[in-house]
Amino acid sequence: MLRLSALGDVCNLVPTVRALQRQWPQARITWIIGKAEHSLLSGLSGVEFVVYDKASGxxxxxxxxxxxxxxxFDALLHMQQALRASALSLGLKANVRVGFDKARAKDWQHWFTHRQLAPHSRAHVLESFMDFARLLGVDDTTLEWNLPVPDSAHGEARRLAGDAPYALISPCANPRLRNxxxxxxEGYATLIEHLWNQHGLKTLLSGGGSIQEREMGERIRALAAPEAVIDAIGASSLKGLLALIARARVVIAPDSGPVHMANALGTPTVGLYATTNPDRAAPYCWREHVVNRYPDAVRAYLHKGLDEVPWGQRVRHPDAMTLIRADDVIERIDAVLALPPRDRVIPEPRQ
Structure with a gap:
């Protein structure tokens, strides 16, 4: 398997790995993966990882x-639509190379594969990955993750958050150009106030250590009651973040890795979507609880209807996320907190 990035995408790929393992328990699965993504998924049972650091060129x-x-390899599953990954694939030996169909392939990926998936229009990212298992003859596509979270990560989470229940907000997506x-x-501060006053939940702020994320955290803390906020931005490892997410009552975030990590762990998730289409990229098991302003953004900033834009079209406008209203998010938060708890897919740490 060749899939280097990103954090959310590799979480969406894990059910395909589990489906292959159920079909062929003795199969050897090698996953060529990015450095950060490996730190998130290291220890995934039955998988040998080969790590590629894109900085190494x-x-x-x-x-x-x-x-x-x-x-x-009997089969190389080329699951990354990027020239870098296609170039890497050229040095690998395989009897067959499987890639996306032409409608879904990008960066000329179909030139680097022998066999393409059957067309699957308007597919969610998770479903697109599962199409690789279907092509190989897998019938049981039950969703299963079982992400490994070591005891040390749970200890990290307890040191940061304590033992009281909390909500988790990851306010920033990847700080890429024109993301x-x-x-x-202001919106996040309103949610924090609601969670504290109406549900008695502190909010843990999570994220990396980038300047953008730290500045966002500072602005949120300046607007929110200090007693309602736990600032963990830049303070956790990726495994520690998994443990924090697993222990949270609810996770709130834009289209980014944490919503897919929460989805994989069975944690109630409210995704905030306006610039990307949630039908393609929402946290899969919590799609009905997404705040979806993508159709409004397409109309307002692309001046088109949903049926007039390509599948996967992004709205690259700095004001698109302002279409999301705090009341809409609060409604979704209240709804998921009222649901009966789901079985978590990760064990509690050993005492």
């Missing part, structure tokens, strides 16, 4: 080719 590819020089997925500090 061609030298890193050559190292992987040397490592796998004596390995010939425009972030909501407002």
């Amino acid at each position: 061609l030298a890193g590819m050559r190292e992987i080719w040397r490592r796998l020089a004596d390995t010939r 425009f997925r972030n909501w407002s500090a």
